[in-house]
Amino acid sequence: MLNDITLGQYFPGNSPLHKMDPRIKILLTVLFVVSLFLVSDPLFLIAPVIFIGILYLIARIPVRFLLKSLKPLIPILIFTTVLNLFFLPGDVTLFSFWVIQISDKGLLNAILVLIRIVCLIAGSSLLTYTTSPIALTDGIERLLSPLGKLKFPVHDLAMMMSIALRFIPTLIEETEKIMSAQKARGADMETGSLVQRAKALVPILIPLLVSAFRRAEELALAMECRCYRGGEGRTRMKQLKLHLRDLWGSLITVILCGGMIALGFLL
Amino acid sequence: MYAIEAQNLTYTYGIKTPFEKTAIRDVSVQIPAGEFVGVIGHTGSGKSTLIQHINGLLRPTSGKLLLNGKDIWENPKEIRKVRFSAGLVFQYPEHQLFETTVYKDIAFGPTNMGLSEEEVRLRVEEAAEFTGISSALMDQSPFELSGGQKRRVAIAGVIAMRPEVLILDEPTAGLDPRGRDKILDRLRRYHQAQKNTVLLVSHSMEDVAEYCTSALVMNRGTLFAYDTVENVFCRTEELEQMGLAIxxxxxxxxxxxxxxxxxxxxxxxxxxxxxxxxxxxxxxxxxx
Incomplete structure (x- = not known):
């Protein structure tokens, strides 16, 4: 059950997408997501769908992984599609039965929103699949570093983020262990009323919290032992450098997104 | 009839993912009741996977697991009952403590069994006695205890269910020698008094030699041997090839x-x- 959580999960690889500069990847992802929402005609969404498909092929990430990251969103997808499909009044009614009416606008909008959300998730998942958490926070830190001049604690924020990301799999593993241990003592989490199930979470959540605090304390101690004292005067072992592939990647994405946005405004 | 019987047990993790891995393969073993079995094997040899089958936490990919001659997956809805008759103590069991008092934490298992309050009290006291937890500790928070005490409370929580088979995954990991001896001595006394089957996963060959009546050796997901401690340790060279010291x-x-x-x-x-x-x-x- 818990294995379904793929958000923030890195899929190691050696493709040009993996090797791209995380800063560029973050910026391009943002651009891509924004341009998705500036397009109002589903026809113009064909290009980004193909684009994302090609990128997944280049990154060699199995489709199964993409489907997995979409799975938790299925209820939302169904909800928005149904709302748009049945309750958006339009000029032409395509289908009507009892209280249900499907208009041309409703159908178009439903398709539009569906493709938008799928592309949104696929695009942002691609970022986390091809970028290790460390590279990701590194990129964020560098992108936000101008804010440091305004006394914004950029380094601290980035460190907190990388620690949080780092501990997601650890805590998932821990949760599974605790669940097994309590199941072995006869804890019943699968049956019973809602209140009973909520109560059954207590034997899992308390040990989990305790262990999270214990880990945090140990980590803080270990960091202090290695003389960690924040970002001031800290240099990096791995310097981020831009390569030719970053230029090409940016160029292609900017042209695609620029085209989408331009068409969205023109039409 | 055997207390535990595995028939061609195979288990594969993460079927149909890139992380697919067969943890145990074609394991068949028969363990008579009343044995004190030392389960040994290298890290990743399949020990933990094997023991999680015995109380039905894992369902075999193929093969069968029988407890007292009965296939535990015959009726999947009854699997909770199996968990009561085969008690499993995980590694670092003190991480599972959650109640406000030691008493309540030990009582968690028996209460889940649906026993009367009277019966629960009886079993908690019995389990505390076996694990050497004094009655003065009963009303304390389990989080205030020392590491060794916490672990004994956690073990008591499983013993209190009066399982016919007690399985412990490295119950002495990370304890000082005194804490380790205390737990193992208590376990031996428990085994002698209850005459039930105990499985002890251990990395310490000394502990297995000292406390166990028979030994089960896993190697790379297959069963290498199940025999008396003497017979197993006689195969010194093979054991050393597996990276297991005598x-x-x-x-x-x-x-x-x-x-x-x-x-x-x-x-x-x-x-x-x-x-x-x-x-x-x-x-x-x-x-x-």
């Missing part, structure tokens, strides 16, 4: 025998070593 005292006796001193090579515990040495010395005195 008890240090046995190594000493192998060297002694190699040096021409007339001692048996099959000495596994300190007591046996004392006897063997004094016998050898006596023989020497007589010869002189």
């Amino acid at each position: 008890p240090a005292i046995t190594q000493v006796f192998h060297r002694l025998a190699a040096a021409g001193i007339p001692v048996s090579r099959n000495v596994f515990t300190m007591d046996a070593a004392k006897q063997a040495l004094s016998a050898a010395l006596e023989g020497r005195g007589r010869n002189a």
Whole structure:
């Protein structure tokens, strides 16, 4: 059950997408997501769908992984599609039965929103699949570093983020262990009323919290032992450098997104 | 009829993912009731996977697991009952403590069994007695105890369910020698008093030699041997090839025998070593 959580999960690889500069990847992802929402005609969404498909092929990430990251969103997808499909009044009614009416606008909008959300998730998942958490926070830190001049604690924020990301799999593993241990003592989490199930979470959540605090304390101690004292005067072992592939990647994405946005405004 | 019987047990993790891995393959073993079994094997040899099958936390990919001659997956809805009759103590069990008092935490298992309050109290006290938890500790928070005490409370929480089979995954990991001896001695006493089957996963060959009646050796997901402790430790060379050391005292006796001193090579515990040495010395005195 818990294995379904793929958000923030890195899929190691050696493709040009993996090797791209995380800063560029973050910026391009943002651009891509924004341009998705500036397009109002589903026809113009064909290009980004193909684009994302090609990128997944280049990154060699199995489709199964993409489907997995979409799975938790299925209820939302169904909800928005149904709302748009049945309750958006339009000029032409395509289908009507009892209280249900499907208009041309409703159908178009439903398709539009569906493709938008799928592309949104696929695009942002691609970022986390091809970028290790460390590279990701590194990129964020560098992108936000101008804010440091305004006394914004950029380094601290980035460190907190990388620690949080780092501990997601650890805590998932821990949760599974605790669940097994309590199941072995006869804890019943699968049956019973809602209140009973909520109560059954207590034997899992308390040990989990305790262990999270214990880990945090140990980590803080270990960091202090290695003389960690924040970002001031800290240099990096791995310097981020831009390569030719970053230029090409940016160029292609900017042209695609620029085209989408331009068409969205023109039409 | 055997307490635990595995028939061609195979388990694969993460089927149809890139992380697919067969953890145990075609394991068949029959463990009679009343044994104190030491489960040994290298890290990743499938020990933990095997023991999680015994109380139905994992469902075999193929093969069967029988408890007292009954297939535990015959009726999947009844699997909770299986978990009560085969108690499993995980590694670092103190991480599972959650209640406000020691008493309540030990009572969690028996309460889940749906027993009366009276019966629960009886079992909690019995389990506390076995694990050496004084009644003064009962009303304290489990989080205030020492590491060794916490672990004994967690073990008591499983013993309180009165399982027919008790399985412990490295119950002494990370404890000091005194805490370790205390837990193992308590377990031995528990085993002798209850006459039930105990499985002890351990990395310490000394502990297995000292406490167990038989040993089960896993190697790379398959069963290497299930036999008496003596018979298993006799296969020194094979064990060493697997990266498993034999008890240090046995190594000493192998060297002694190699040096021409007339001692048996099959000495596994300190007591046996004392006897063997004094016998050898006596023989020497007589010869002189």
